[in-house]
Amino acid sequence: MGEPRALGRFGEYGGRYAPESLVEACREVAEAFREAWADPGFRGTLAELLALHAGRPTPLTPARRLSGELGVRLYLKREDLTHTGSHKINNVLGQALLAVRMGRRRLIAETGAGQHGVATATAAALLGLEATVFMGQRDIERQELNVFRMRMLGAEVVPVTTGSRTLKDATSEAMRHWVGVTGDTHYCVGSVVGPDPYPWMVREFQRVIGDEARAQCAAALPTGVPDQVVACVGGGSNAAGTFAGFADTQARLVGVEAEGGAGAARGRLGVLHGCRSLFLQDDDGQITQAHSIAPGLDYPGVGPEHAHLRDLGRARYVTVTDDEAVGAAIRLARTEGIVPALESAHALAWVIRAADAGELPAGSTVLMTLSGRGDKDISTLKELL
Known part of the structure; x- marks a missing residue:
């Protein structure tokens, strides 16, 4: 399980099928991640956080x-x-450090079970970033504890009331929001999905x-x-x-x-x-x-x-x-x-x-x-x- 081919291809899967307004943002994330992952200083800082904080x-x-x-x-x-x-904290600490390295001041995320949202809110509080988490209304109702944890950590939780009101719709809403705020915001994707480089990057942080x-x-x-x-x-x-x-x-x-x-x-x-x-x-x-x-x-x-x-x-x-x-x-x-x-x-x-x-x-x-x-x-x- 090494690097994907060009534009994040795993065989016939993967790619960067993002709206035109997000293509440049994805390219910037890909370049920043590749540079950071080759930097012993970045990896050392992440390893220290994983040990001492996680x-x-x-x-x-x-x-x-x-x-x-x-x-x-x-x-x-x-x-x-x-x-x-x-396990969500492994990926989020990596992406939050990357966001700081890129000069971003804010994280956005989607969440279903709430664990990725809690991890994002935690990393944002630790590193002095703002955090907004999109969560389906149905999941908000069945994950009340995690919603409270996110808010206690200082994150804004945005209910998503469209579609099935679950993870798919929360992800769609987060991507729509990112379109207008790419200059100061990093989208902290929670799983090995989304446009390149996210499937590869999240796997590497979870490795x-x-x-x-x-x-x-x-x-x-x-x-x-x-x-x-x-x-x-x-x-x-x-x-x-x-x-x-x-x-x-x-x-x-x-x-x-x-x-x-x-x-x-x-x-x-x-x-x-x-x-x-x-x-x-x-x-x-x-x-x-x-x-x-x-x-x-x-x-x-x-x-x-x-x-x-x-x-x-x-x-x-x-x-x-x-x-x-x-x-x-x-x-x-x-x-x-x-x-x-x-x-x-x-x-x-x-x-x-x-x-x-x-x-x-x-x-x-x-x-x-x-x-x-x-x-x-x-x-x-x-x-x-």
């Missing part, structure tokens, strides 16, 4: 009781233990997950590399970062999508939010509405590199239902004392299903990225339990 490295936790029940050796990469409670996990597995596992590497996929940033650490190994890569948002598993070629990838569409090619109990997976497509990995056969993409994800969240809580985000619970649900069905041979080693903690989903779970 709490990296995150541990690799053996899920001993659940492993005994499933007959496999399950290890959890604990992104839920980062400051703000998810720390896979790089850490690779070293931790080398120390913890007899074989050094797990048999399966599993992560949930909405747009796909935590999975892209995890997979980057194992793409050159024999580990099987598995991305787990929501049944109602399966862009990689069931999407068709299309263009949305500035990139060419796989999206849920009707017979007329119109983007259709996604659904997931996990707001972070409530997106009708997948990042272009995931689409490319699927075509290459390097990664496999599977789906999990809402009920399976809720059941997996409860099971992890009651066997390991960990309440996962409902997004992460999708990945665990597939591991449970595959182990029970014999798809994972007894004794297999499985690395699963626990992308976030479940505090934000307590209201949803209370209604179901």
